[in-house]
Amino acid sequence: MRIPRLIKQFVIRAGAMFVVKLIGLVGRVILTRIIGAEGIGLYQISYSFYGFILMLTSGFPTTLAIATAKAPKQGWGFLKIVSLCLILSCGLLSLGVFWNSSDVAGFLSNPGLEYGIRSLSLSLFAVPLLGLVRGYLQGLKQFGIIAFSEIVEQSFRFVFMLLLVGQFLSLGVERAIGYGLYGTFMGAFISFSMLTIFISLNKETISSYRSRDSFITLSWFVRTSLAISATRLFIPLSEFVDALLVPNRLVAAGYSASEATAIYGVIYGMAVIVVYAPTLFTGALSHILTSHIVAEWQKGDKRKFISICNTALYTCWLWGGVTGLFLFVYADELSFYIFNTDSASHVIRALAPIPLIVGFREISTSILWAQDNRKDPFFGLLSGIACSIIIQYFLVAIPGFGYKGAAIAIIVLELVASIWNMKVLRNKEVAFKGIVKPLLYDFTFGICILLGMINLFQGSEYIMNLWRFITITMLYFMTSGIYIYLRCIRKIL
Template sequence: MAIISDHTRKNITGDSFLKGTFILALAGIVVKVIGSLNWIFVSRVLGGEGIGLYQMAFPIYLLALSISSAGIPVAISIITAEKLAVKDIFGAKRVFRISLTLLAITGLLFSLLTYFGAGLLVEYKFIRDPRAYYSVAALAPAIFFVTILSSYRGYLQGWQRMTPTAVSQIAEQIFRVVTMIVFATLLMPKGLEFAAGGASLGAFAGSVAGLAVLIYYYWRLEAEIKQQTGPLACPVSVEPVGGIMKRIFKLALPVSASSIMLPLVANLDLLIVPARLEAAGYSVEQATELFGYLTGMAVPLINLATILTASLATSLVPAIAEAQARGDRLTVFQRTAAAMRIANLITLPAFMLIFLLDAPISQMIYNAPNAGPAIGVMSTAIVLLGIHQVTTGVLQGLGHTAIPVINMGLAAVVKVLLNWTLTAMPELGIKGAAWATVADIGVAAVMNMYFVNKFVGYHFVLADITKTLAATLVMGAAVYAAYDEMLLLLGSNTFAALIAIVTGIVVYGLVLLFTGGVNERDISRIPVAGPVLLKILHSAGRLK
């Protein structure tokens, strides 16, 4: 078996665990900021009803995309990391080539099925509003390109190179946003359904741009491998294609089910929520608008608040897999503990900010204060979603890929039951659907934590959580007071909300420093910005 040396492997493999997380988080922030600005413009062009049409098509796109990729990108990441841990570069490259071929076939198949099946979805009332047909048809071509794109991301992440993913995400978002705004505006005179379809074309433009970036980084990696290792002969023994496929599917099928679960639940929402809102007394148009508030406004805000935890989960998969392949249990525990601690430090204050400023933030971003109630309820899911994301990454890295999907399946049953019951209550309406989503995430998170404790031995440290909670409560009081005072003083919701958010962040950081919730070691471990922040704090006398 041809191998690479430890020195060569360390030179070629890219980012450390925390550095990779920082890179992905930074890219995630840029992507979300661009996306948030996009939704401001698109929401103003399409309105709640147009956003509802777009969101009725999007779960179908996600479902087709998840089935077409079949969890293979995560499997690529895991297997590549394992191969590199034992210095088998040929095995890693062979896995990528085989999986890329498979994904190209499945991506093309599901892209065609989605395009030609859009009419049937409307005909059989799977989509209750026939105007959403154009959005489904416009999203179909993107499935092929996103599927190919995901295979490149999985391979590069297996090398623990997160920069390609980060850059491709930014390029993908820029092209998607520009396309959405331009075509939604141009097609609005033809009708709302055509404008929503035009906005859906953004997924195609973004996927092509993101794929081009990843191909560039892939060829750069190939060049570096040749430079570090020189001309490499073929390995003496080649692992059979059947053996590789068996290993891929063993990891991919549970991950696939986990990936499919999210769009599947979203499609169940599409079937249940609008219908149950109608049962509560709302018209079809009103139900569509409320559905847009929840899925097109509240959910993106929650995802924005969990950028870092999503990045942690992505970085954890190859990092945990590599340590597990080397039998290094201590490193597995340390990486898990670091990720969970960072998750709590981020998600608790994010929850408080959105919970207290639900309507002001909704007014500021979407010009839709009526989305505030759904956003307020959904804010309680931020902490739970962070825990769920990180624990899923840990379990997948350990090779227990079936556990998260089983937990998500059980949680989805709870959500369906609550959706059916709570959404039809006139006094709850769309808030009932939001509470059902919170319960869904919460049940999955708690079950994941049980298994992480079982396999890793990790559990929450009460002292750390207490300090974080205390800082969050003080921050909440500061935010509440700052918003009211600034609103009276300035008379502007936007400026009042922004000042309140900045005030809250500053207060939260200071309380953590004074109570020992974060220390010098924590700050020093922040990539790039850590040393600079340490110098500032030392100069200010905040650290000894």
């Protein structure tokens, strides 16, 4: 009974993650069509600052989950103690950001960000508390209510955001974004209220987990929280550096502040969303397979371990190749029909390899983590971020090279991290020779299918008809999906 329960928990978690990201993707697309490139640039920069500050407390929920799983009674005590600390510290932080929002906007080199920073300051108080409650419930294995709360939060966040932006758009895009970002607090508040009601109504059920405690010291809790926060800080730090560096280097290249914000919005608010969308599949697959990979490694069944790893790598690479080809060929249609502009098409085409590279990075990171190797993925990602920053600083400032420079920096970040993992895996049990040759055959299959559909539905117009594009998309991914299932997925299942 234990193994099916674990699989069910991981499926619930992965499914919720997929739905949450899908809601976010749809919401961002609608928001982009309402506020345009400059507006989504302001939104993206504001969220980069918010995400960076929020990650300072990201270690507490995970540590509380670990502590609660080991010692449920102490977990309840830690929840109360840490909640009080977060109420005081995050309350002061929220007030500080609110009062100094104009200074923060000046630091980010765009006074128009003041309204967005001021709105998100309220979320800096609510979201850490929400994360802490989720961490406590995670330690008690209440995965269903956690998944539901994430979907509720994301849904209400974007519903309120889109309604507020539409209501206040007449005041200007800067104020509309500012008011719209209050949706982040509203979504977090509704989700937090739901979880606290759930805990209060299920005290007896939850209390049944409070047995066989092991003693956990407060110093261990603090050290572990700080270590996890430091590890998770790199991706938000990278995004925050992008938000600081790219617009400033574009200004150095001769663009105005408004033009630089619009270009940043096209790259990171439009193109990046599209090219990273296929990684929802690889992320969910990696999340589900982690438990299987860990189980086989701990049992010492190297043959089964290598088989699952190679099949997972093969699946991610094949999916990345299929989606990358589609992004490259239909970048114009994707940009036009999703964002109602063709300005993101050349960036989408330049970033078409991203699903392939990210798919490998995610699954290879899971394999290394299963082997208790957290150092190499960490240093690989850190090296990628460092290379990306250097490229952004020099290439984005070259006149006329802004889009290309930013795209190269994004690809280099993912590529360096992936190559680092590949180098480590080649020195371990996982082999690549057996999957490279079939992968070339499968790429050929994907190209043939795509070329066949292009010839079958060929038209004379520059941007093909919407229904023709939808038909090609459905047929291509239906055919590719069946092929991937027969070649890969059924072997894992």
